[in-house]
Amino acid sequence: MPKPIFQRILLKLSGEALVGDQEYGISPAVVQKLALELQEVMELGVEVAIVIGGGNIYRGVAASAQGMDRASADQMGMLATIINSLALQDALEKLGVFTRVMSAIEINQVAEPYIRRRAIRHLEKKRVVIFAGGTGNPFFTTDTAAALRAMEVKAQVILKATKVDGVYDTDPLLHKKAMRFEKLSYIEVLQQGLKIMDAAAISLCMENNLPIIVFNLIEKGNIKRVVLGQKIGTVIRG
Ligand code: UDP
Numbered sequence: 001m002p003k004p005i006f007q008r009i010l011l012k013l014s015g016e017a018l019v020g021d022q023e024y025g026i027s028p029a030v031v032q033k034l035a036l037e038l039q040e041v042m043e044l045g046v047e048v049a050i051v052i053g054g055g056n057i058y059r060g061v062a063a064s065a066q067g068m069d070r071a072s073a074d075q076m077g078m079l080a081t082i083i084n085s086l087a088l089q090d091a092l093e094k095l096g097v098f099t100r101v102m103s104a105i106e107i108n109q110v111a112e113p114y115i116r117r118r119a120i121r122h123l124e125k126k127r128v129v130i131f132a133g134g135t136g137n138p139f140f141t142t143d144t145a146a147a148l149r150a151m152e153v154k155a156q157v158i159l160k161a162t163k164v165d166g167v168y169d170t171d172p173l174l175h176k177k178a179m180r181f182e183k184l185s186y187i188e189v190l191q192q193g194l195k196i197m198d199a200a201a202i203s204l205c206m207e208n209n210l211p212i213i214v215f216n217l218i219e220k221g222n223i224k225r226v227v228l229g230q231k232i233g234t235v236i237r238g
Helices: 028-043 060-065 071-095 114-123 142-152 188-192 199-208 224-227
Strands: 006-014 047-052 099-103 128-132 159-160 183-187 212-216 232-238
Touching: 006 028, 006 142, 028 047, 028 071, 028 224, 047 071, 047 114, 047 142, 060 071, 071 099, 071 128, 099 114, 114 128, 114 142, 128 142, 128 188, 142 159, 142 199, 159 224, 183 188, 188 199, 188 232
Parallel strands: 006 047, 006 159, 047 128, 099 128, 159 212, 183 232
Antiparallel strands: 212 232
C-alpha cells in the first residue's frame, strides 16, 4: 500500500466547495463525493482535521457592505460554518467514518466545544475532527481559523482546496495566459498580494513555518494524491 507523507493534515475547505452547481447552499451529492474522498484518505491511516468556511451560505463582509453591523454579520457567518460542518459530518458518518464537530462558539446541543487537547485525542483515535465556527471571533476568516487550528493540533501541513490547480499569477478562470507557480515563499505570497488565503493566515503560517499546499479539489482523488506526496498544486513554505 502506498505510504502517506503526512500523518496529520488540516484540510481547509471553503464553503463554495459544498455548493456544486447551485448558486447557494449545500449540494448533497457534492458533500457525499467529498466524504468518499476523505474516507479513502482515512484508510491510509492519516489523521484528518478539517476547517470549513461558510461563504456558500453567508459572508459577514458582504452583509456589512450592505449596512449590517459587521460583528453581527460575522456571527451569522460563523453559524453558517457550523451548518456546513454538520452536513459533512453526516455524510462521513453515513460511510462509517467516525467524526467530531468541535465548535469555537458554544452550541453544546449541536457540537462539542473546541478543547485543544480533546481535539488531539480525537485525531489520535482516528476520528475526523471538523472545526466549526471559525476562530469564534468576528473580523476573522476561516483561513485564519485553519492556520490557528493547524498549529494548535500540530498538523504537518494545511491543504487548501480550491477550484483551480494551484496558485497563478493572475486569475486563470479569466486569463488564458495565467501562469501557475509550483512553489512560493510566504513572503512572495504577501508581497505579490496573491489571493490564496488572507494575509493574517499566511503570516501565521510563516511565523510557525507551516507549509500550505494549494490544490484543485474538483479533480477526483486529489486529496489522496497530495497526501501521498504527488506533486500537484502549489507548495507555499519558507
Ligand atoms: N467568520 C468570522 N470569524 C472567523 C471565521 C469566519 O467571523 O473566525 C465569518 C465571516 O463573516 C466569514 C464567514 O464566517 O465571512 C464565512 O467564513 P469564510 O468567509 O472564511 O468562508 P469561506 O470563504 O472559506 O467559504
